[in-house]
Amino acid sequence: QLQLQESGPGLVKPSETLSLTCTVSGGSISSSSYYWGWIRQPPGKGLEWIGSIYYSGSTYYNPSLKSRVTISVDTSKNQFSLKLSSVTAADTAVYFCARRIPKDWSYGYWGQGTLVTVSS
């Protein structure tokens, strides 16, 4: 059974860089069929796609966040990571990692999510 688990600091100071890791178990991140992604949800609000990555390192980013986002993959650890720079209170959200279904942009498997609060 595929499982995704987000990890990282729950509190980040304004202007600093948010860093999260998603550890994949029960499947290989190097599978040629799948893209892996990050989605966030501010408290009480809707979903916002951040970006996605293929095991080869190919990435797609939300244009509204592109200047601040880096998504990377570590196939040796079966992990992929998110870095969001210059954070503000508006970046406070639950951050989900997820796996796209093959040949589609929908996300069929999701992690449980982790709340990141931006505050001094």
Added chain:
Amino acid sequence: SYELTQPPSVSVSPGQTASITCSGDKLEDKYASWYQQKPGQSPVLVIYQDTKRPSGIPERFSGSNSGNTATLTISGTQTMDEADYYCQAWDSSTYVVFGGGTKLTVL
């Protein structure tokens, strides 16, 4: 940038049919997906590629997409279906875009 619009809320009586709409420019030219999210939980994909149900999703969930509107239909709605529902599509300029979400109330 591409946008998807959903009604903030929809109400339905148990056993009746619920319809949740998602509007976007020429949406029929794109694939629409739908997610169910209950409080404190991660989203669950219930429809993808307009009409397909992932394994384990009940048959009462169905989808359609025509013109500028995609629709999620829940037949014989149950109290357990009360949740927030989000549509999603792909656009060449914004890649993945989500609708604002619809709160389905079953009462």
